[in-house]
Amino acid sequence: MNFEQPSYRRGADGGFVEGPVFLYVPLPSYGAMLLAGTGIAAALHAREVNGEGQWVETSLAQGALMWTSQIRYRAEHEPPNFATIPYMTGRGTVFECADGHWVHLMVVRNSNEIMYDLLDVDPRGRDVPGVRATADERFQRRVYIEEAFMRKPRDEVLALLQPAGVPVVPVQPAADAYTTPQLVHNGMVVEVDDPEEGRIRMMGIPYQLEKNPTTVQGPQPALGQHTDEILGALAAAR
Numbered sequence: 001m002n003f004e005q006p007s008y009r010r011g012a013d014g015g016f017v018e019g020p021v022f023l024y025v026p027l028p029s030y031g032a033m034l035l036a037g038t039g040i041a042a043a044l045h046a047r048e049v050n051g052e053g054q055w056v057e058t059s060l061a062q063g064a065l066m067w068t069s070q071i072r073y074r075a076e077h078e079p080p081n082f083a084t085i086p087y088m089t090g091r092g093t094v095f096e097c098a099d100g101h102w103v104h105l106m107v108v109r110n111s112n113e114i115m116y117d118l119l120d121v122d123p124r125g126r127d128v129p130g131v132r133a134t135a136d137e138r139f140q141r142r143v144y145i146e147e148a149f150m151r152k153p154r155d156e157v158l159a160l161l162q163p164a165g166v167p168v169v170p171v172q173p174a175a176d177a178y179t180t181p182q183l184v185h186n187g188m189v190v191e192v193d194d195p196e197e198g199r200i201r202m203m204g205i206p207y208q209l210e211k212n213p214t215t216v217q218g219p220q221p222a223l224g225q226h227t228d229e230i231l232g233a234l235a236a237a238r
């Protein structure tokens with residue numbers, strides 16, 4: 001969530017605002033909601049077995065990581081060209097800089113015009129006021145915008161655009177999620193042996209049960225690996 005916040009800090013006066021930030025699409029909250037429901041279901045199942053109720057705990061950080069794990073579960077052996085590009089991010093707002101690092105650019109009010117001037121974007125790559133561009137025209141303009149970003153390293157781009165109020169943030173490598181201190185401390189990052197990849201890091205259990213400690217017992221299962229086991233357990237429970 002920290003990576004998303006700067007892009008949404010524009011206030012009604014066109015400047016950056018202080019205090020809480022409310023995301024237009026609060027994925028961490030959605031994730032925490034889904035994890036809470038999953039944890040409650042697990043606790044209810046445990047109550048059927050041992051007759052005891054218990055607390056279920058999760059967090060916004062765990063909710064955010066849940067979405068990350070759906071996009072990419074493997075942090076090892078990634079092709080270098082894709083090491084910093086989230087699969088689910090639209091290319092329309094992601095730009096590569098001269099040093100090979102990437103930034104995520106948002107558009108708010110006149111921020112595009114400010115970006116055009118500061119990065120000296122070719123006039124052919126700029127919007128025409130009052131004219132709605134076609135998809136082909138937007139694609140052609142993007143070529144000139146990409147060229148402007150590629151003239152400067154990422155730190156220089158951020159140093160130019162952020163103080164001017166342009167909502168732009170660095171795109172972090174997906175693997176960084178597995179080295180975030182808070183997530184590591186909470187047991188959200190575990191190492192397991194994968195039969196194909198060897199030793200890998202992956203997401204831990206995204207919720208905690210008060211009386212039934214949870215652990216990751218192995219890597220992501222193969223398709224249909226546990227089907228017979230689960231169907232057999234369900235049949236036995238009837």
